[in-house]
Amino acid sequence: MKMKFKSYIHSLLITVILLVIASCVGLFFQYLDWSEITIVLIYIISILIISLLTKGYIYGIISSIIATFLFNYFFTAPYYTLLFYDSRYFITFISMTLTSIIVSTLTSRIQLSQNQAYKNAQNMKMLYELTNHLSKITDKQRLYDEVYHILNQYFHYPIDFIFLDYHNEHKHQDIIDCFRNENQKYIIKDMYIFFPLYGVSRLLGILFFKDDNFQHMDETQKHIFYLMIDNISLALDRIYSIEEQLKLNEASIKEHYRSNLLRSISHDLRTPLSGIMGTSEMIMGINQPTSSSYHLAQDIYQEADWLYLMVQNILSLTKVQEGKLVIHKEYEAIEEVIGSAISHVQKNMSERQIEVHVPDEVMMVAMDAQLIQQVIINLLDNAFKHTSNNEKIVINAYKQDHQCYLVVEDYGDGFLGEDPQKLFGMFYTQHQSYSDSFKGVGLGLTICKAIIEAHQGTIEAKECLNHQGAQFIITLPMEDEYESNNISC
Amino acid sequence: MNQTILVVEDDVQIRKFICYCLENNNYQYITASNGQDALRKIFYENIDLILLDLGLPDMDGVDIIQRLREFSEIPIIVVSARDKDKDKADALELGADDYLTKPFSATELVARIKVAFRHFYRYNQVQIQTYYKVKDLSIDLDKRQVYLNDQPIHVTPLEYQLLVLFFKNAGKVLTTDMIIEEIYGKGYGHDTQALRALMAGLRRKIEKNPATPQYILTEIGVGYRMVDE
Numbered sequence A: 001m002k003m004k005f006k007s008y009i010h011s012l013l014i015t016v017i018l019l020v021i022a023s024c025v026g027l028f029f030q031y032l033d034w035s036e037i038t039i040v041l042i043y044i045i046s047i048l049i050i051s052l053l054t055k056g057y058i059y060g061i062i063s064s065i066i067a068t069f070l071f072n073y074f075f076t077a078p079y080y081t082l083l084f085y086d087s088r089y090f091i092t093f094i095s096m097t098l099t100s101i102i103v104s105t106l107t108s109r110i111q112l113s114q115n116q117a118y119k120n121a122q123n124m125k126m127l128y129e130l131t132n133h134l135s136k137i138t139d140k141q142r143l144y145d146e147v148y149h150i151l152n153q154y155f156h157y158p159i160d161f162i163f164l165d166y167h168n169e170h171k172h173q174d175i176i177d178c179f180r181n182e183n184q185k186y187i188i189k190d191m192y193i194f195f196p197l198y199g200v201s202r203l204l205g206i207l208f209f210k211d212d213n214f215q216h217m218d219e220t221q222k223h224i225f226y227l228m229i230d231n232i233s234l235a236l237d238r239i240y241s242i243e244e245q246l247k248l249n250e251a252s253i254k255e256h257y258r259s260n261l262l263r264s265i266s267h268d269l270r271t272p273l274s275g276i277m278g279t280s281e282m283i284m285g286i287n288q289p290t291s292s293s294y295h296l297a298q299d300i301y302q303e304a305d306w307l308y309l310m311v312q313n314i315l316s317l318t319k320v321q322e323g324k325l326v327i328h329k330e331y332e333a334i335e336e337v338i339g340s341a342i343s344h345v346q347k348n349m350s351e352r353q354i355e356v357h358v359p360d361e362v363m364m365v366a367m368d369a370q371l372i373q374q375v376i377i378n379l380l381d382n383a384f385k386h387t388s389n390n391e392k393i394v395i396n397a398y399k400q401d402h403q404c405y406l407v408v409e410d411y412g413d414g415f416l417g418e419d420p421q422k423l424f425g426m427f428y429t430q431h432q433s434y435s436d437s438f439k440g441v442g443l444g445l446t447i448c449k450a451i452i453e454a455h456q457g458t459i460e461a462k463e464c465l466n467h468q469g470a471q472f473i474i475t476l477p478m479e480d481e482y483e484s485n486n487i488s489c
Numbered sequence B: 001m002n003q004t005i006l007v008v009e010d011d012v013q014i015r016k017f018i019c020y021c022l023e024n025n026n027y028q029y030i031t032a033s034n035g036q037d038a039l040r041k042i043f044y045e046n047i048d049l050i051l052l053d054l055g056l057p058d059m060d061g062v063d064i065i066q067r068l069r070e071f072s073e074i075p076i077i078v079v080s081a082r083d084k085d086k087d088k089a090d091a092l093e094l095g096a097d098d099y100l101t102k103p104f105s106a107t108e109l110v111a112r113i114k115v116a117f118r119h120f121y122r123y124n125q126v127q128i129q130t131y132y133k134v135k136d137l138s139i140d141l142d143k144r145q146v147y148l149n150d151q152p153i154h155v156t157p158l159e160y161q162l163l164v165l166f167f168k169n170a171g172k173v174l175t176t177d178m179i180i181e182e183i184y185g186k187g188y189g190h191d192t193q194a195l196r197a198l199m200a201g202l203r204r205k206i207e208k209n210p211a212t213p214q215y216i217l218t219e220i221g222v223g224y225r226m227v228d229e
Helices: A002-032 A036-053 A058-075 A088-136 A140-155 A173-181 A211-216 A219-286 A292-321 A334-346 A369-385 A420-424 A442-454 B012-024 B035-044 B061-069 B085-094 B106-123 B157-168 B176-184 B192-206
Strands: A160-163 A187-189 A192-198 A203-210 A330-333 A354-357 A364-367 A393-400 A403-410 A458-463 A470-477 B004-008 B028-032 B049-053 B076-080 B098-101 B131-134 B137-140 B145-148 B151-153 B173-175 B216-219 B223-226
Touching: A002 A036, A002 A058, A036 A058, A036 A088, A058 A088, A088 A140, A088 A219, A140 A160, A140 A219, A173 A187, A173 A192, A173 A203, A192 A211, A192 A219, A203 A211, A203 A219, A219 A292, A219 B012, A219 B106, A292 A369, A292 A442, A330 A334, A330 A369, A330 B192, A334 A354, A334 A364, A334 A369, A334 A393, A334 A403, A334 B192, A334 B216, A364 A369, A364 A470, A364 B192, A369 A393, A369 A403, A369 A442, A369 A470, A420 A442, A420 A458, A442 A458, A442 A470, B004 B012, B004 B035, B012 B028, B012 B106, B028 B035, B035 B049, B035 B061, B049 B061, B049 B106, B061 B076, B061 B085, B076 B085, B076 B106, B085 B098, B085 B173, B085 B176, B098 B106, B131 B157, B137 B157, B145 B192, B157 B176, B157 B192, B157 B223, B173 B176, B176 B192, B176 B223, B192 B216
Parallel strands: A354 A393, B004 B028, B004 B049, B049 B076, B076 B098
Antiparallel strands: A160 A203, A187 A192, A192 A203, A330 A364, A393 A403, A403 A470, A458 A470, B131 B137, B137 B145, B145 B151, B173 B223, B216 B223
């Protein structure tokens, strides 16, 4: 307010002084007896200078009118009155006023557009600086400092903002929700005005300050402010995507190390196992099946084979338990996976009878075939170990309620009153009856559960309904659009 | 005349076991313990078949296959401890004839060698074979007819094409990508689902139980193999 008042006084003084000077010069010319036209011109020049030195049209127009009266007062007969005898002076007055007004408005207009151009240049420079600064920043804290500095410098009142990440999501949660749900330009709440910083795909942050401060901004400032918001959002988006890129890189390096480790483990364990199994097999080949050497070699072979299964299981477990790792699923025909698992176990247990029932309609299920094969191998291996040679094993696969059911049944003793669900606990084995004669299978079943759960399926163990024996029921989700009848050949 | 087999394997125990196996089955053999040695022997010795370990100390076995296939068609059987299906498929697509995953049995090894030789000689025969038979399943290319237990059975054109491909490559593993390219043509991509459905349909016609196939076996994650007699 004070500033404005000062500028009034200033402009007024200029007007008065210049008019006084013009009048004095006019009086001097009159004394010299020069033409009245010269005096009119002197007034017009003074008005031109007034318009140049003051802001706005108003001083120019007022001084034009005053100048006409002054001319009338001092220089037309009768002198020192506002009267005039010669009616032709009337034309002079009007043309003088009009000329002065036109001159003053033109001058003021030039001045105004100059000012505007200067302001625009200032704004452009500021925006350019902002973009320039922001484009060099790669971390959030520096962006925050820089933006805070620039905004406060430009708008002269405190502007605050937050960037959304995991730590501060709870702050201003209601506002954030509001922005998330609908794309609003701003929200006013509790005397504050909030602006969203939208990225390409999501809300990145919010910026807020006192509402009345915003109301005081003129249109250009608001416009600049929105441009700034866009700029900040862009910079923020870039920083976030850099961060995500870094995270991804890190994850892929980890994944690379992990798969290298797995590969070398599997290589280092399998190669010697291969030697042991091959050699023991050779020994069996050159001995009579009745000799003790044959049986010893067979024992070695079976132990090594069991070790091999464990190596496979541990590899599967590391694959599944890698938490974040998404297993690689493809649509597989369930019968193929069952068939492959059976041919695996029958390499060593060809005397065992396995019955398989699959529906006529082919069932395609999304899965990591190798892992599911491992599950079936484990279940079959488990069944072999808990039943005697002449008892058959039945595998049933069918579809029900958009689920693929896979049921493995044996004709053994069942669970003997034990809680079947306990089987899936880490490294649980039925100690009492089997620990001496058979290897623990707890690990195998734990792995089955881990694999099936990674497929969003379920696995449970039950006593068989129709006969004595254990039953393992697996379900795997099947998606409707991939129902087999749609892709039949 | 006994065939000579080059055994490329860095592990001493496995090498011994394989050599013993070969000796028992009247094959001659030469051994190499690393990639450079193997390549040298491939050039200077007269070799009929290569047993190749993929994990060699000085180079990747896959590179050997690639370089060898530039000038020679001799059968290669990959012996690998690698778990990744992709490695196997890569080796097969680069031109390996077959693969064995460790641990494997002596009988398996010998069977695979026999298949590879048989296939190699059949492939190089001048006269074109028009009749194939595996167990009770046979195919007559002239009549375009498939027989099961000497009874003609109906198959769709795609299934027929698939069967011809398998009969011609009996005993060999064909990767899914190789089969897709052969049946559906190049540029069809990697859509295994249609092939699985096609295979399921075919199995329902030729197998007693599609889950325990007798003719076309599934090699999980790699492809299919038709049994060889």
